[in-house]
Amino acid sequence: MADLLSHEELMLRLEIEDFLYMEADLLDEHRYEEWLDLLTHDVRYHAPMKRNVSSKEMDKELTREAVEMSWFDEGKDTLEKRVAQIRTGVHWAEEPLSRVTHFVSNVRLLDSGSDKVGAGEIRVKSRFLVHRNRLEDEDNTWIGNRIDTLRRVDGEWKISRREIYLDQNVLLSKNLTNFF
Amino acid sequence: MVQLTSEMKRLVDSESGTVSREIFWNQDLYDQEMEQVFNRSWLFVGHESQIPNAGDYILGRMGEEAVIVSRGRDEKVHVFLNSCRHRGNRVCRYDQGNSFTHVCSFHGWTYDATGALVALPYHENGYDLMDKSQWGLLQARVEVFHGSIWATWDKSAPSFHEYLGGSDFYLATGLMHTDGSDNGAEVLGGVVKWRLGCNWKVPCPDTDTTHGWITHRSTALALGVGATGNPVRPREDRSISVGQTRSRYTVSFPEGHTMGVTIPEEGDPGWEESGTWNERPAVREYLREKFEERKKRLGLMAHLSVGPAIFPNEGWLGRVVRIMHPQGPAMTEIWTYFFVDKDAPQEVKTELANYYELYYGPGGVTQQDDMENWYALTIASKGPVAQKLDLNYQMRLSEPPLHGPTEFGMPGLFAHNYSDENHRRYYQRWAEVMQAKDWGEMAPTKAAAAKDDWMKNGNGR
Known part of the structure; x- marks a missing residue:
């Protein structure tokens, strides 16, 4: 039987969940910067x-990672380029912008203070369901899980690593224009 | 050109430069394509580097159907239909693996790594009259070209070499090692596969030189590079302005193969100088070394690296092969194979993988926008009014293509860089194959007369 969460652990989990939901809001509201x-x-x-x-x-x-092909294998520089591309107004795959909704659930803290993460870091696992609706009738759903490493930087949580495990073999959408 | 029937000419009219939208939507034509085009053509099914050892196998596709691409104990590559001869079940359900037996999950009919039926339950008592040798998985003809694996179901098809019709000259340059040696390329792990709601032919003809400036405008604006990241050489100075570039041509073959070719010239920069590698120093250093070796081997032709689109559904983007698998008139499954030099340092392979991921595939900043257009043109062509309107392929219709510069021995029919000639030839070939009863009727007639003085005469223009 799992140990009961301490008050500190519970508060941390709420804090992390809130962070992930806030992040989802930024993406869904197109606040990419x-x-x-x-x-x-x-x-x-x-x-x-x-x-x-x-x-x-x-x-x-x-x-x-880094050895074989991936759907995405990005650093901040290329993620910034992707955002800049969306902002050009002529990135046709996102012009007009798609309607995207991120559902984030099953949030669990995996490690904090263990040797799997650095000092001030925490690993968190979550499930995602991302829905994209585009123009009139284009509709895609992607489901999977993520393992994030979050790091405290100047008192704020930041994402230092995101692993996205999409439950598809052949991608069943025409492209991937959004962030997970 | 083979004479087309009036019905076929209604669909594809190379003389007027028009193509009916029906060929992208009509179910009967699609069914005919499966028989006439996909069951007879040579099709790309993989690369030897994916199955280096005996018993290794991968899945491939030929038309809508799945095939197993396997290396037998004989070390040879075998390609056979992934459908049990007993009750039709899928025999292999894995994308890749190593096994000398493929056991059907329904009744246990068991095939070896060459597709031969080697065991079946109750054989001794129940199948005493059956000749097992006649009930192996359906074998395709296989040819390996510079490591790439091609297969056809058609026993009467010409050899793959003959099928290429001279484009092997270019195909080899795409498949060779960067240092110019014959082999040595490998496919990075993970064939990228995705489904796109458009007809399989839409992405096929190469090259579409006039789409990039607007389709990929956001890539240029946001990333400050050419639309494809210009993987081999900086040609921006020549190719941005609309008009004939000095040395860039669309090149086609009567067999339906299409490509873009830049004629090498003395003083061309080495591949390492491309701005694409500004942020990929390991690749740049690697190319600097290997391109020198390539020049020693190939001389001026070292600069030539062409990815020809082999009819009907194979295409290239830089050093990336993509196959357009049909999935019904308005659905395509694209499989993409990313090549690197097998013996390149891991750091170089990693930078190249990252480069490919950024530009190509469903998440690629470039290809995302192609897919948007290909899907949208499918939706907007669906209606009965739109269906009656022919598509326009008339750019430089009045300029017949010329044979390539004989001083380099470069084969193919050369047309203006900004021309629909490649599209016209692709669809003309499609129509010929669609109506031909046999390969005799498909034999391409050599089109334009050679003009040896074309280079001297202002590039023939």
């Missing part, structure tokens, strides 16, 4: 692909 401010300068934003492999070879299911 403010969203970028939530990322550390050395952030890694990685979305591996998932292969169909034997259940005995699940270690080969995910494409490996």
Whole structure:
């Protein structure tokens, strides 16, 4: 049986949940520059692909970061470029802007103060359901989970690493124009 | 050009430069394509680097159907239909793996790594009259070209070499090692696959030189680079202005293969000088070294790196191969293979992977906008009024293409860089294949007469 959460742990979880919901609001309200401010300068934003492999070879299911191809493998510089592209007004895939909603749930703190994260860092796992509706009738749903590493920078939580595990093999949408 | 029937000419009229929208929507034409085009053409199904060892296999597609691409104990590459000969079940359900047997999950018919039927339950008692050798998984003809694997179902099809019709000259440059040696490329792990609501032909003809300035305007504005990141060389000074660039051409073959070719010239910069690599120092240093070796091997032709779109559904973007798999008239599944030099340092491969991820594929800043347009043109062409309006491929219709510069031995029909000639030729070939009963009727007639003095005469213009 899991240990009961202490008052401090409970408060931390609420704080982290609130952070993730606030982040989702920024994305869904197209406040991308403010969203970028939530990322550390050395952030890694990685979305591996998932292969169909034997259940005995699940270690080969995910494409490996920096070695194999991913849906996304980004640093802050390229995420900033993506935001700048959306702001040009001629990025046709997001012109007009898509209607996007992020549902974030199943938030759990994985590590804090353990050797898996640096000092002042915490790992948090969550599920996402991202819905994109575009123009008249284009409609996409992406479901999966994320593992984030959050870091305290000047008293504020920042995302220093986001791993995005999308539950698709063949991507069932024509493109990926939004952030997870 | 093969004479088209009046019905086919109504759909594809190369003389007037028009194409009916029906060929992107009509279910009957689509069904005919599956038989006439996909069941007879040579199709890209993978690369040897994906299956280096005996028993290694990957899945591929030929038309709508899945195939297993497998290396047998004989070390040869075999391609066979992923459908059990017993009751039709999918035999292999994994994208990749290593196995010398493929066991059907329905009744256990078991095939080896060459597709042969090697075991079946109750064989001794129940199938005493059956000849197992006749019930292997359906074999495709296979040819390997510079590591790339091609297959066709058609026993009467010409060899892959003949099918290429001279474009092998270019295809080899796309598949070779950066240092100019014949082999040595590999596919980065993870074939990127996604579904797009457009007809499979829409992305196929190469190159569409006049779309970039507006389709990819946001990439240029936000990232300050050419639309594709210009992976091989800085040609911006020549290609931005509309008008003939001195040495860039659209090149096609009567067999339906289309590409863009820049004729190498003395003084061309090395590949490492491209601005694409400003933020990728490991790639730049690597290219500096390997391009020198390439020049020693290939001389002036070292500068040539062409990704030809091989008819019907293979295409290139830089060193990226993408295959447009049909999934119904208005749905395509694109599979994308990203190439690097097998023996490049990991740091170089990582920078290249990041580069590919930024520009190409469904998340790529460039390709996102292509997909938006391809989907939107599909939606906007659906209605009965739009369906009756032919599409326009008339750019430089009055300028017949010329044979390439013989001093370099460069094959193909060369047309203006800003021209619809490649599209016209692609759809003409499509129409020929659609109506032809056999390969005899498909034999392309060599189109324009050679003009050896074309280079001397202002590039033939």
